[in-house]
Amino acid sequence: MATALDRVIYGASQGLRISWYWGQKLLAASRSEEDEALPEELHRRLPDRRRLLRDLAVLLERDWRNIAAGHYRLPPDLLPNPLPRLRRSRRFFADLERVEARRRAGDGSEVFRKHGKGSYPRYYLQNFHYQTDGYLSHRSAELYDHQVEVLFGGAADAMRRQALVPLRRELERRDARTARLLDLACGTGRFLREVKSNYPRLPVTGLDLSPFYLDAARRALGRWSRVGFLAAPAEATGLREASFDVVLAIYLFHELPRKQRRLVAAEIARVLKPGGLFIFLDSIQRGDEPDYDGLLERFPQRLHEPYYAQYVREDLAELFGGAGLRQESSETVYFSKLMTFRNGAG
Ligand SMILES: C[S@@+](CC[C@H](N)C(=O)[O-])C[C@H]1O[C@@H](n2cnc3c(N)ncnc32)[C@H](O)[C@@H]1O
Numbered sequence: 001m002a003t004a005l006d007r008v009i010y011g012a013s014q015g016l017r018i019s020w021y022w023g024q025k026l027l028a029a030s031r032s033e034e035d036e037a038l039p040e041e042l043h044r045r046l047p048d049r050r051r052l053l054r055d056l057a058v059l060l061e062r063d064w065r066n067i068a069a070g071h072y073r074l075p076p077d078l079l080p081n082p083l084p085r086l087r088r089s090r091r092f093f094a095d096l097e098r099v100e101a102r103r104r105a106g107d108g109s110e111v112f113r114k115h116g117k118g119s120y121p122r123y124y125l126q127n128f129h130y131q132t133d134g135y136l137s138h139r140s141a142e143l144y145d146h147q148v149e150v151l152f153g154g155a156a157d158a159m160r161r162q163a164l165v166p167l168r169r170e171l172e173r174r175d176a177r178t179a180r181l182l183d184l185a186c187g188t189g190r191f192l193r194e195v196k197s198n199y200p201r202l203p204v205t206g207l208d209l210s211p212f213y214l215d216a217a218r219r220a221l222g223r224w225s226r227v228g229f230l231a232a233p234a235e236a237t238g239l240r241e242a243s244f245d246v247v248l249a250i251y252l253f254h255e256l257p258r259k260q261r262r263l264v265a266a267e268i269a270r271v272l273k274p275g276g277l278f279i280f281l282d283s284i285q286r287g288d289e290p291d292y293d294g295l296l297e298r299f300p301q302r303l304h305e306p307y308y309a310q311y312v313r314e315d316l317a318e319l320f321g322g323a324g325l326r327q328e329s330s331e332t333v334y335f336s337k338l339m340t341f342r343n344g345a346g
Pocket of ligand 1: 207
Protein backbone atom coordinates (compact mmCIF):
# COMPACT_ATOMS: atom_id res chain seq x y z
CA MET A 1 0.00 0.00 0.00
CA ALA A 2 1.54 3.34 -1.05
CA THR A 3 2.00 5.89 1.75
CA ALA A 4 2.11 9.72 1.84
CA LEU A 5 5.90 9.42 2.04
CA ASP A 6 5.90 7.28 -1.12
CA ARG A 7 4.02 10.06 -2.88
CA VAL A 8 6.65 12.60 -1.84
CA ILE A 9 9.50 10.32 -2.93
CA TYR A 10 7.78 9.52 -6.23
CA GLY A 11 7.11 13.22 -6.94
CA ALA A 12 10.65 14.29 -6.09
CA SER A 13 12.31 11.51 -8.08
CA GLN A 14 10.14 12.05 -11.18
CA GLY A 15 10.70 15.81 -10.96
CA LEU A 16 14.47 15.25 -10.96
CA ARG A 17 14.19 12.71 -13.73
CA ILE A 18 12.15 14.98 -16.01
CA SER A 19 14.52 17.93 -15.42
CA TRP A 20 17.52 15.69 -16.16
CA TYR A 21 16.19 14.36 -19.47
CA TRP A 22 14.34 17.50 -20.62
CA GLY A 23 17.47 19.52 -19.96
CA GLN A 24 19.44 17.17 -22.19
CA LYS A 25 16.68 17.16 -24.81
CA LEU A 26 16.93 20.95 -25.04
CA LEU A 27 20.72 20.89 -25.10
CA ALA A 28 20.76 18.21 -27.81
CA ALA A 29 18.19 20.19 -29.86
CA SER A 30 20.32 23.33 -29.60
CA ARG A 31 23.20 21.40 -31.23
CA SER A 32 21.03 20.09 -34.02
CA GLU A 33 20.22 21.71 -37.35
CA GLU A 34 16.77 23.16 -37.99
CA ASP A 35 14.19 20.81 -39.48
CA GLU A 36 12.99 21.09 -42.98
CA ALA A 37 9.85 23.19 -43.21
CA LEU A 38 6.61 21.32 -42.71
CA PRO A 39 3.49 22.06 -44.76
CA GLU A 40 1.40 24.81 -43.12
CA GLU A 41 -1.44 22.43 -42.22
CA LEU A 42 0.92 20.22 -40.19
CA HIS A 43 2.69 23.18 -38.62
CA ARG A 44 -0.53 23.96 -36.85
CA ARG A 45 -0.37 20.44 -35.39
CA LEU A 46 2.93 20.80 -33.57
CA PRO A 47 2.35 20.96 -29.83
CA ASP A 48 4.48 23.60 -28.10
CA ARG A 49 6.71 22.85 -25.11
CA ARG A 50 4.07 23.90 -22.59
CA ARG A 51 1.54 21.49 -24.06
CA LEU A 52 4.07 18.63 -24.05
CA LEU A 53 4.95 19.26 -20.42
CA ARG A 54 1.28 19.49 -19.46
CA ASP A 55 0.57 16.14 -21.11
CA LEU A 56 3.64 14.65 -19.46
CA ALA A 57 2.30 15.79 -16.06
CA VAL A 58 -0.98 13.99 -16.88
CA LEU A 59 0.98 10.80 -17.61
CA LEU A 60 2.88 11.03 -14.31
CA GLU A 61 -0.32 11.65 -12.38
CA ARG A 62 -1.80 8.55 -13.99
CA ASP A 63 1.38 6.60 -13.16
CA TRP A 64 1.13 7.67 -9.52
CA ARG A 65 -2.60 6.80 -9.32
CA ASN A 66 -1.82 3.31 -10.63
CA ILE A 67 0.84 2.89 -7.94
CA ALA A 68 -1.48 4.22 -5.22
CA ALA A 69 -4.24 1.85 -6.41
CA GLY A 70 -1.82 -1.08 -6.13
CA HIS A 71 -1.72 -1.88 -9.87
CA TYR A 72 2.08 -1.90 -9.65
CA ARG A 73 4.91 -0.98 -7.34
CA LEU A 74 7.07 2.12 -7.24
CA PRO A 75 9.66 2.05 -10.10
CA PRO A 76 12.70 -0.14 -9.37
CA ASP A 77 15.19 2.72 -9.95
CA LEU A 78 13.42 5.40 -7.94
CA LEU A 79 16.67 6.54 -6.32
CA PRO A 80 19.27 5.85 -9.02
CA ASN A 81 23.01 5.98 -8.59
CA PRO A 82 23.98 9.33 -10.23
CA LEU A 83 27.43 8.22 -11.41
CA PRO A 84 26.37 5.77 -14.16
CA ARG A 85 23.78 8.35 -15.30
CA LEU A 86 26.46 11.02 -15.59
CA ARG A 87 28.74 8.64 -17.46
CA ARG A 88 25.99 7.71 -19.93
CA SER A 89 25.08 11.33 -20.43
CA ARG A 90 28.71 12.19 -21.22
CA ARG A 91 28.85 9.34 -23.76
CA PHE A 92 25.51 10.38 -25.25
CA PHE A 93 26.79 13.89 -25.97
CA ALA A 94 30.15 12.59 -27.19
CA ASP A 95 28.26 10.40 -29.71
CA LEU A 96 25.81 13.12 -30.75
CA GLU A 97 28.20 14.56 -33.36
CA ARG A 98 28.21 11.24 -35.21
CA VAL A 99 24.43 10.92 -34.99
CA GLU A 100 24.07 14.46 -36.35
CA ALA A 101 26.49 13.76 -39.20
CA ARG A 102 24.34 10.77 -40.28
CA ARG A 103 21.21 12.85 -39.98
CA ARG A 104 22.62 15.64 -42.14
CA ALA A 105 23.72 13.10 -44.75
CA GLY A 106 20.43 11.13 -44.47
CA ASP A 107 22.64 8.06 -44.03
CA GLY A 108 20.89 5.18 -42.27
CA SER A 109 22.79 2.35 -43.95
CA GLU A 110 26.18 2.34 -42.22
CA VAL A 111 25.15 -0.87 -40.40
CA PHE A 112 24.38 -2.62 -43.69
CA ARG A 113 27.72 -1.55 -45.15
CA LYS A 114 29.45 -3.02 -42.10
CA HIS A 115 27.53 -6.30 -41.71
CA GLY A 116 26.40 -6.99 -45.27
CA LYS A 117 23.80 -9.58 -46.16
CA GLY A 118 23.37 -12.87 -44.37
CA SER A 119 23.23 -12.79 -40.61
CA TYR A 120 20.17 -10.55 -40.11
CA PRO A 121 17.08 -9.58 -42.13
CA ARG A 122 17.92 -6.76 -44.55
CA TYR A 123 15.39 -4.30 -43.05
CA TYR A 124 17.03 -4.71 -39.64
CA LEU A 125 20.49 -3.67 -40.87
CA GLN A 126 19.91 0.05 -40.55
CA ASN A 127 20.92 2.85 -38.23
CA PHE A 128 17.47 3.29 -36.73
CA HIS A 129 17.32 6.77 -35.11
CA TYR A 130 20.67 7.34 -36.90
CA GLN A 131 22.16 5.68 -33.82
CA THR A 132 25.75 4.51 -33.94
CA ASP A 133 25.98 0.78 -34.86
CA GLY A 134 22.17 0.50 -35.14
CA TYR A 135 21.20 -2.23 -32.67
CA LEU A 136 24.38 -4.17 -33.21
CA SER A 137 26.99 -3.30 -30.59
CA HIS A 138 27.50 -3.17 -26.83
CA ARG A 139 28.07 0.57 -27.16
CA SER A 140 24.65 1.01 -28.76
CA ALA A 141 22.98 -1.14 -26.07
CA GLU A 142 24.61 0.95 -23.37
CA LEU A 143 23.34 4.24 -24.82
CA TYR A 144 19.91 3.14 -26.03
CA ASP A 145 17.82 3.71 -22.89
CA HIS A 146 19.39 7.10 -22.36
CA GLN A 147 18.65 8.10 -25.97
CA VAL A 148 15.02 7.03 -25.64
CA GLU A 149 14.53 8.89 -22.37
CA VAL A 150 16.05 12.06 -23.86
CA LEU A 151 13.73 11.71 -26.87
CA PHE A 152 10.65 11.45 -24.62
CA GLY A 153 11.88 13.94 -21.99
CA GLY A 154 12.06 11.24 -19.28
CA ALA A 155 8.62 9.72 -19.99
CA ALA A 156 9.58 6.38 -21.60
CA ASP A 157 9.59 4.22 -18.46
CA ALA A 158 6.30 5.72 -17.24
CA MET A 159 4.70 5.00 -20.64
CA ARG A 160 5.95 1.39 -20.57
CA ARG A 161 4.60 0.94 -17.04
CA GLN A 162 1.04 1.51 -18.30
CA ALA A 163 1.25 -1.98 -19.82
CA LEU A 164 1.47 -3.35 -16.27
CA VAL A 165 -2.21 -2.50 -15.71
CA PRO A 166 -3.69 -4.96 -18.26
CA LEU A 167 -0.97 -7.42 -17.23
CA ARG A 168 -2.15 -7.30 -13.64
CA ARG A 169 -5.76 -7.82 -14.68
CA GLU A 170 -4.71 -10.83 -16.69
CA LEU A 171 -2.57 -12.36 -13.96
CA GLU A 172 -5.46 -12.05 -11.52
CA ARG A 173 -7.26 -14.56 -13.75
CA ARG A 174 -4.24 -16.86 -13.92
CA ASP A 175 -1.57 -18.17 -11.54
CA ALA A 176 1.35 -15.67 -11.56
CA ARG A 177 3.76 -18.47 -10.60
CA THR A 178 3.00 -20.67 -13.57
CA ALA A 179 1.65 -18.32 -16.27
CA ARG A 180 4.28 -17.67 -18.95
CA LEU A 181 5.10 -14.27 -20.39
CA LEU A 182 6.99 -13.40 -23.57
CA ASP A 183 8.39 -9.92 -24.24
CA LEU A 184 8.94 -9.76 -28.01
CA ALA A 185 11.80 -7.40 -28.90
CA CYS A 186 12.61 -6.88 -25.23
CA GLY A 187 15.59 -4.64 -26.03
CA THR A 188 17.72 -4.01 -22.93
CA GLY A 189 15.00 -5.43 -20.65
CA ARG A 190 13.55 -2.13 -19.37
CA PHE A 191 10.02 -3.48 -19.22
CA LEU A 192 10.94 -6.97 -17.99
CA ARG A 193 12.62 -5.34 -14.98
CA GLU A 194 9.33 -3.70 -14.08
CA VAL A 195 7.53 -7.01 -14.57
CA LYS A 196 9.90 -8.97 -12.33
CA SER A 197 9.92 -6.28 -9.66
CA ASN A 198 6.13 -6.80 -9.46
CA TYR A 199 5.99 -10.57 -10.10
CA PRO A 200 9.31 -12.10 -8.99
CA ARG A 201 8.04 -15.69 -9.44
CA LEU A 202 6.53 -15.19 -12.90
CA PRO A 203 8.43 -17.12 -15.60
CA VAL A 204 9.40 -14.63 -18.33
CA THR A 205 11.20 -14.85 -21.68
CA GLY A 206 12.81 -11.90 -23.45
CA LEU A 207 13.34 -12.25 -27.19
CA ASP A 208 15.32 -9.89 -29.42
CA LEU A 209 17.37 -10.02 -32.60
CA SER A 210 20.28 -8.13 -31.05
CA PRO A 211 22.65 -10.31 -28.99
CA PHE A 212 24.14 -7.08 -27.62
CA TYR A 213 20.81 -5.79 -26.31
CA LEU A 214 20.10 -9.24 -24.88
CA ASP A 215 23.42 -9.13 -22.99
CA ALA A 216 22.36 -5.80 -21.46
CA ALA A 217 18.95 -7.30 -20.58
CA ARG A 218 20.60 -10.34 -18.97
CA ARG A 219 22.67 -8.03 -16.76
CA ALA A 220 19.66 -5.85 -15.89
CA LEU A 221 17.67 -8.91 -14.79
CA GLY A 222 20.55 -10.81 -13.17
CA ARG A 223 19.07 -10.73 -9.68
CA TRP A 224 15.88 -12.57 -10.65
CA SER A 225 15.26 -16.26 -11.36
CA ARG A 226 12.85 -17.71 -13.96
CA VAL A 227 14.12 -15.41 -16.69
CA GLY A 228 15.07 -16.75 -20.12
CA PHE A 229 16.43 -15.02 -23.21
CA LEU A 230 16.34 -15.90 -26.86
CA ALA A 231 18.09 -14.33 -29.84
CA ALA A 232 15.65 -14.81 -32.73
CA PRO A 233 13.51 -12.87 -35.19
CA ALA A 234 10.04 -12.03 -33.90
CA GLU A 235 8.51 -13.29 -37.15
CA ALA A 236 9.94 -16.82 -36.71
CA THR A 237 10.73 -17.35 -33.04
CA GLY A 238 11.04 -21.13 -33.10
CA LEU A 239 9.06 -21.17 -29.83
CA ARG A 240 6.49 -23.87 -29.18
CA GLU A 241 2.93 -23.29 -30.38
CA ALA A 242 0.40 -22.16 -27.72
CA SER A 243 3.10 -21.92 -25.03
CA PHE A 244 2.54 -18.41 -23.58
CA ASP A 245 -0.31 -16.88 -21.57
CA VAL A 246 0.76 -13.30 -22.28
CA VAL A 247 2.83 -11.82 -25.12
CA LEU A 248 3.95 -8.18 -25.20
CA ALA A 249 5.46 -6.10 -28.00
CA ILE A 250 6.70 -2.68 -26.91
CA TYR A 251 7.97 -0.18 -29.52
CA LEU A 252 8.57 -2.95 -32.06
CA PHE A 253 5.90 -2.60 -34.74
CA HIS A 254 6.79 0.93 -35.89
CA GLU A 255 10.22 -0.42 -36.88
CA LEU A 256 8.92 -3.28 -39.01
CA PRO A 257 8.11 -3.20 -42.74
CA ARG A 258 4.46 -3.82 -43.58
CA LYS A 259 4.94 -7.46 -44.57
CA GLN A 260 6.92 -8.30 -41.40
CA ARG A 261 4.21 -6.69 -39.24
CA ARG A 262 1.81 -9.31 -40.57
CA LEU A 263 4.28 -12.14 -40.07
CA VAL A 264 4.94 -11.06 -36.47
CA ALA A 265 1.19 -10.74 -35.76
CA ALA A 266 0.72 -14.33 -37.01
CA GLU A 267 3.65 -15.51 -34.88
CA ILE A 268 2.15 -13.88 -31.78
CA ALA A 269 -1.15 -15.68 -32.38
CA ARG A 270 0.75 -18.94 -32.92
CA VAL A 271 2.79 -18.86 -29.67
CA LEU A 272 -0.10 -17.52 -27.52
CA LYS A 273 -2.35 -20.06 -25.86
CA PRO A 274 -5.97 -20.00 -27.01
CA GLY A 275 -7.57 -17.19 -24.99
CA GLY A 276 -4.12 -15.71 -24.17
CA LEU A 277 -3.55 -11.94 -24.03
CA PHE A 278 -1.44 -9.82 -26.38
CA ILE A 279 -0.44 -6.41 -24.98
CA PHE A 280 0.70 -3.86 -27.57
CA LEU A 281 2.46 -0.60 -26.72
CA ASP A 282 3.87 1.57 -29.48
CA SER A 283 3.77 5.05 -30.96
CA ILE A 284 0.43 6.81 -31.28
CA GLN A 285 -0.89 6.96 -34.84
CA ARG A 286 -2.30 9.75 -37.00
CA GLY A 287 -5.55 11.07 -35.59
CA ASP A 288 -5.09 9.53 -32.10
CA GLU A 289 -4.04 12.94 -30.79
CA PRO A 290 -4.71 15.31 -33.72
CA ASP A 291 -2.62 18.11 -32.19
CA TYR A 292 0.41 15.80 -32.40
CA ASP A 293 0.02 14.87 -36.07
CA GLY A 294 2.72 17.32 -37.17
CA LEU A 295 5.16 15.66 -34.78
CA LEU A 296 4.34 12.22 -36.18
CA GLU A 297 5.08 13.54 -39.66
CA ARG A 298 8.37 15.10 -38.58
CA PHE A 299 9.60 12.19 -36.46
CA PRO A 300 10.78 9.88 -39.30
CA GLN A 301 12.47 12.87 -41.01
CA ARG A 302 14.51 13.72 -37.93
CA LEU A 303 15.31 10.18 -36.81
CA HIS A 304 15.83 7.43 -39.31
CA GLU A 305 12.55 5.48 -39.07
CA PRO A 306 11.95 4.07 -42.55
CA TYR A 307 8.64 2.29 -41.80
CA TYR A 308 7.09 4.81 -39.43
CA ALA A 309 5.12 6.88 -41.96
CA GLN A 310 3.27 3.75 -43.04
CA TYR A 311 2.93 2.49 -39.45
CA VAL A 312 1.07 5.62 -38.32
CA ARG A 313 -1.57 4.89 -40.98
CA GLU A 314 -1.87 1.15 -40.33
CA ASP A 315 -5.23 -0.17 -39.13
CA LEU A 316 -3.99 -2.14 -36.11
CA ALA A 317 -7.33 -3.77 -35.26
CA GLU A 318 -7.40 -5.11 -38.80
CA LEU A 319 -3.72 -6.12 -38.77
CA PHE A 320 -4.02 -8.18 -35.58
CA GLY A 321 -7.59 -9.24 -36.31
CA GLY A 322 -6.30 -10.84 -39.52
CA ALA A 323 -4.09 -13.07 -37.35
CA GLY A 324 -6.98 -14.06 -35.07
CA LEU A 325 -6.26 -11.56 -32.29
CA ARG A 326 -9.47 -9.81 -31.24
CA GLN A 327 -9.11 -6.23 -29.95
CA GLU A 328 -10.32 -5.68 -26.37
CA SER A 329 -9.10 -2.17 -25.54
CA SER A 330 -7.24 0.84 -26.93
CA GLU A 331 -6.11 4.07 -25.28
CA THR A 332 -3.41 6.69 -25.70
CA VAL A 333 -0.79 7.37 -23.06
CA TYR A 334 1.21 10.49 -23.98
CA PHE A 335 3.18 9.50 -27.13
CA SER A 336 2.12 5.86 -26.92
CA LYS A 337 -0.85 3.74 -27.72
CA LEU A 338 -1.73 0.85 -25.40
CA MET A 339 -3.93 -1.88 -26.86
CA THR A 340 -4.94 -5.37 -25.77
CA PHE A 341 -6.01 -8.31 -27.93
CA ARG A 342 -7.37 -11.72 -27.04
CA ASN A 343 -6.24 -14.75 -28.99
CA GLY A 344 -9.54 -15.57 -30.63
CA ALA A 345 -9.15 -19.33 -30.78
CA GLY A 346 -10.21 -19.49 -27.10
C1 LIG B 1 12.70 0.54 -30.41
S1 LIG B 1 13.46 -0.89 -29.70
C2 LIG B 1 12.32 -1.34 -28.40
C3 LIG B 1 12.96 -2.20 -27.34
C4 LIG B 1 12.16 -2.44 -26.07
N1 LIG B 1 10.94 -3.19 -26.31
C5 LIG B 1 11.86 -1.15 -25.34
O1 LIG B 1 10.75 -0.98 -24.86
O2 LIG B 1 12.78 -0.32 -25.23
C6 LIG B 1 13.19 -2.09 -30.92
C7 LIG B 1 13.80 -3.43 -30.54
O3 LIG B 1 13.29 -4.38 -31.47
C8 LIG B 1 14.31 -5.26 -31.83
N2 LIG B 1 13.90 -5.82 -33.13
C9 LIG B 1 13.65 -5.17 -34.28
N3 LIG B 1 13.22 -6.00 -35.23
C10 LIG B 1 13.15 -7.22 -34.66
C11 LIG B 1 12.76 -8.50 -35.12
N4 LIG B 1 12.33 -8.69 -36.35
N5 LIG B 1 12.82 -9.54 -34.26
C12 LIG B 1 13.27 -9.37 -32.99
N6 LIG B 1 13.65 -8.17 -32.49
C13 LIG B 1 13.61 -7.11 -33.32
C14 LIG B 1 15.57 -4.42 -31.85
O4 LIG B 1 16.73 -5.20 -31.74
C15 LIG B 1 15.32 -3.52 -30.63
O5 LIG B 1 15.82 -4.09 -29.46
